[in-house]
Every structure is written in structure tokens, then in C-alpha cells.
Amino acid sequence: xxxxxxxxxxxxxQEGDSAVIKCTYSDSASNYFxxxxxxxxKRPQLIIDIRSNVGEKKDQRIAVTLNKTAKHFSLHITExxxxxxxxxxxxxxxxTGFQKLVFGTGTRLLVSP
Amino acid sequence: EAGVTQSPTHLIKTxxxxxxxxxxxxxxxxxxxxxxxALGLGLQFLLWYDEGEERNRGNFPPRFSGRQFxxxxxxxxxxxxxxxxxxxxxxxxSSGTGGFIQPQHFGDGTRLSIL
Numbered sequence: 001x002x003x004x005x006x007x008x009x010x011x012x013x014q015e016g017d018s019a020v021i022k023c024t025y026s027d028s029a030s031n032y033f034x035x036x037x038x039x040x041x042k043r044p045q046l047i048i049d050i051r052s053n054v055g056e057k058k059d060q061r062i063a064v065t066l067n068k069t070a071k072h073f074s075l076h077i078t079e080x081x082x083x084x085x086x087x088x089x090x091x092x093x094x095x096t097g098f099q100k101l102v103f104g105t106g107t108r109l110l111v112s113p
Numbered sequence: 114e115a116g117v118t119q120s121p122t123h124l125i126k127t128x129x130x131x132x133x134x135x136x137x138x139x140x141x142x143x144x145x146x147x148x149x150x151a152l153g154l155g156l157q158f159l160l161w162y163d164e165g166e167e168r169n170r171g172n173f174p175p176r177f178s179g180r181q182f183x184x185x186x187x188x189x190x191x192x193x194x195x196x197x198x199x200x201x202x203x204x205x206x207s208s209g210t211g212g213f214i215q216p217q218h219f220g221d222g223t224r225l226s227i228l
Contacts, residue, residue: 031214032214043220044203099168099207102158
């Protein structure tokens with residue numbers, strides 16, 4: 001079945017720096033890749049997603065890139081702010097018919113003022 | 114627009130008991146998903162319900178089961194509780210798939226603690 005690996009497990013940056021989180025997936029049939037932000041004690045919040053027919057998507061300070069050949073996708077956060085501090089999860093949907101998301105193990109991002 | 118709501122917020126049970134967790138999807142959403150998030154771990158897919166039917170389940174034993182009601186709300190039942198069932202159980206909902214997976218939006222979860 002699908003397997004999603006996420007790196008790094010922790011990431012510390014200074015306010016204003018950029019942060020990059022990378023994920024790789026194993027199933028070449030995967031076609032949907034969302035990213036979730038989970039603050040301590042709160043629900044996972046969908047922040048951006050990308051489908052396999054698109055190589056890059058941006059939403060203000062957040063962007064996601066997808067390399068289908070290499071089977072990896074990345075989350076880019078520019079001009080980081082302390083409120084960006086959270087755990088970020090990537091996920092992949094292995095098959096349209098099954099609808100489940102396979103999640104990475106998460107990256108704890110700490111943005112220091 | 115109200116988001117996904119789950120109840121109860123916390124649930125404390127002992128080994129061998131049964132637990133029932135409830136989820137109400139976003140209005141207009143017909144699909145409900147259940148995930149388990151054990152402490153410090155990622156989210157593991159449990160079940161997917163759509164239009165009242167179980168469509169897919171993850172690698173969990175049969176004592177994890179559920180159902181979806183005509184109003185699209187859902188229950189997750191866990192029988193014969195074990196200590197390792199202690200986790201945050203998250204429900205998500207999405208609109209009808211139309212052949213493509215749709216974004217899933219999560220509730221706040223139910224924290225199940227087994228003593």
C-alpha cells in the first residue's frame with residue numbers, strides 16, 4: 001500500500017525565514033496531496049492541496065510543489081511568523097476510488113521571534 | 114457555516130468496555146471519514162462512509178466499526194477496548210466525490226482514554 005515519508009521531523013527557524021517540508025510517496029497512482037496544520041490541542045486544518053495534474057500551487061505565503069517523476073512534494077512557507085508554529089502533516093490519496101488519505105508522521109515547526 | 118462537530122470531547126473507559134463516538138459533518142457533505150491519532154503519531158485511516166454505506170476501512174480489527182445515518186452523521190464504535198486504543202479519534206467530512214477525492218475537513222476530535 002501507499003507509504004508517505006515526511007522530513008524533517010522538527011524544524012526551527014527565525015521569524016522572517018523560509019521553511020521547507022518535504023514528503024515522498026510510494027504509489028505512483030496517488031493523485032491528491034493535501035497539507036494540514038495542527039496547532040496544539042486543535043483540529044488539523046487544511047492549508048493547501050494540489051492535484052497530480054498541477055506542478056505548483058500558491059496561496060499567499062504558502063506554496064506546494066509536486067514532482068510526479070520523483071514522487072515527492074514539498075510545502076514552502078515564506079516570511080514565517082510565530083503563529084506559523086505548529087505540526088504540519090502531508091498526505092497522499094493512493095487511489096481515487098478509495099478516498100482515504102495516507103499521512104506522513106508530521107513536522108514540528110517552531111518559529112522564533 | 115458550522116464545521117465538523119464531534120462528541121464527546123473526552124471519553125474515559127476501562128479495558129473491555131465499549132465506546133461510541135459521534136460526528137456531524139459539515140452541512141451538505143455526504144462523506145465521513147474516521148482517523149486515529151495516537152500520541153505523537155500521525156493520522157491513521159480507520160473508516161470511510163458515504164451515502165450511508167461503508168466504502169473503505171483501514172488496517173484495524175473488526176472491533177472498530179461504525180455507521181452513517183440518513184442525515185449523514187456518523188458513529189464510531191469500538192468494542193472490547195484495549196489500552197492501545199487510547200488516542201485522539203478525528204472525524205472528517207467532504208462533499209460528494211464526483212469521481213475525484215474532495216478536500217477533507219476535520220473536527221476537534223474525541224480523546225479516548227483507556228484505564
